[in-house]
Amino acid sequence: MSSEKVGDVVYGYTAHSNIVEEQNNILKENVGKLRHELERYKKSPLMICEIKDVYGTQAIIRIPNGNQFFVEISADCEKVKAGDTVLVEQKNLVVVGKVERKNNFDVEKFVIVAKPDVSWKEIGGLDKQIEEIREVVELPLKKPEIFRKAGIEPPKGILLYGAPGTGKTLLAKAVATATNATFIEIVGAELVQKYIGEGAKLVKDIFQLARDRAPSIVFVDELDALAARRIDIGTSGEREVQRTFMQFLAELDGFESLGAVKVIGCTNRKDMLDSAITRPGRLERHIHIPIPTSAARKEIFKIHTKSMNVKDIDAETILAGMADYTGADVRAACTEAGYCAIRQGRTFIKTNDFLQAITKISEKEESMEHMEMFG
Ligand SMILES: Nc1ncnc2c1ncn2[C@@H]1O[C@H](COP(=O)(O)OP(=O)(O)O)[C@@H](O)[C@H]1O
Numbered sequence: 001m002s003s004e005k006v007g008d009v010v011y012g013y014t015a016h017s018n019i020v021e022e023q024n025n026i027l028k029e030n031v032g033k034l035r036h037e038l039e040r041y042k043k044s045p046l047m048i049c050e051i052k053d054v055y056g057t058q059a060i061i062r063i064p065n066g067n068q069f070f071v072e073i074s075a076d077c078e079k080v081k082a083g084d085t086v087l088v089e090q091k092n093l094v095v096v097g098k099v100e101r102k103n104n105f106d107v108e109k110f111v112i113v114a115k116p117d118v119s120w121k122e123i124g125g126l127d128k129q130i131e132e133i134r135e136v137v138e139l140p141l142k143k144p145e146i147f148r149k150a151g152i153e154p155p156k157g158i159l160l161y162g163a164p165g166t167g168k169t170l171l172a173k174a175v176a177t178a179t180n181a182t183f184i185e186i187v188g189a190e191l192v193q194k195y196i197g198e199g200a201k202l203v204k205d206i207f208q209l210a211r212d213r214a215p216s217i218v219f220v221d222e223l224d225a226l227a228a229r230r231i232d233i234g235t236s237g238e239r240e241v242q243r244t245f246m247q248f249l250a251e252l253d254g255f256e257s258l259g260a261v262k263v264i265g266c267t268n269r270k271d272m273l274d275s276a277i278t279r280p281g282r283l284e285r286h287i288h289i290p291i292p293t294s295a296a297r298k299e300i301f302k303i304h305t306k307s308m309n310v311k312d313i314d315a316e317t318i319l320a321g322m323a324d325y326t327g328a329d330v331r332a333a334c335t336e337a338g339y340c341a342i343r344q345g346r347t348f349i350k351t352n353d354f355l356q357a358i359t360k361i362s363e364k365e366e367s368m369e370h371m372e373m374f375g
């Protein structure tokens, strides 16, 4: 009996010391964790930079404000090369590590990448313009060897200019379709407003994506927002736009004219463009996309009514109401005519539906003009 009691006491004591030891271990572990955490807080942040060039254990880096430095590469750092994104100590600018960029992963969130499906037949009028675009964009993409043999350099890019709604985007998509090219669409104004601080990098990544997915067409809508002539670049915002624009020019200069990447720029303010973008070697071919003539408008009307359920319509009367309509206006009127019919419980469309649609669109435009004048 007594021995059992002793045994009990001994057992209880051992149990107690185990618990204390356990607690001690937990506390020690916590202290360790907190120390480690403290160390982390003490560390100064590393700067993200870009490698411009590597010379053995040294490199030229470009820091985010654009300045460049000749710096050391830490012995622990993995191998780096020009173009890599790296981590750099802020004090002495030593390169300590490489950042794996998820290549092109981000770009595709920012720009529209597509394989368009627009045939030349869907474009009314513009025969001459289509011919020219096919000659300077489609043919070099499809048969570069002809140009190589002949010894001429097709343009790296073209500029389509003219009023809104005249079919510029449509033309660019059609040439991408004809060449089975990847169509990468960027909007100049968005590039410079939405991605502050990232514009230049985005431009770089866009062209990388274009090369990876070649043949490609990089389509820049509202090019004037990016490439406007600037008299003074005082504010940081203007400097940022300028940097993005410079990167764009550098990318244009960086690829072969016979390569499988072409740039199509669009603007309705050609007069505003910096001549740096329109000079030979860059977007050197300029194609004016006019407001349709009445013959062209007739063609456009035919295209847009082709799949509509029209009944005995008087095209001449309808077209007379559409004087100075752009292609986009014609399409809008056709869609509106369809709605007029549906509202009246019909699924076929009559001349009168078109005339009503035209009145409606003209009224809308008048009130818009009124707003512009007095608003
Ligand atoms: N020449 C045209 N032929 C047929 N449709 C046209 C034409 N021009 C414009 N459209 C119609 O108007 C829409 C908008 O035109 P878009 O190409 O975006 O004009 P832009 O880029 O010049 O502003 C097109 O998707 C198309 O439906």
Ligand SMILES: [Mg+2]
Binding pocket: 165, 168, 169, 170, 221, 266
């Ligand atoms: Mg457009």
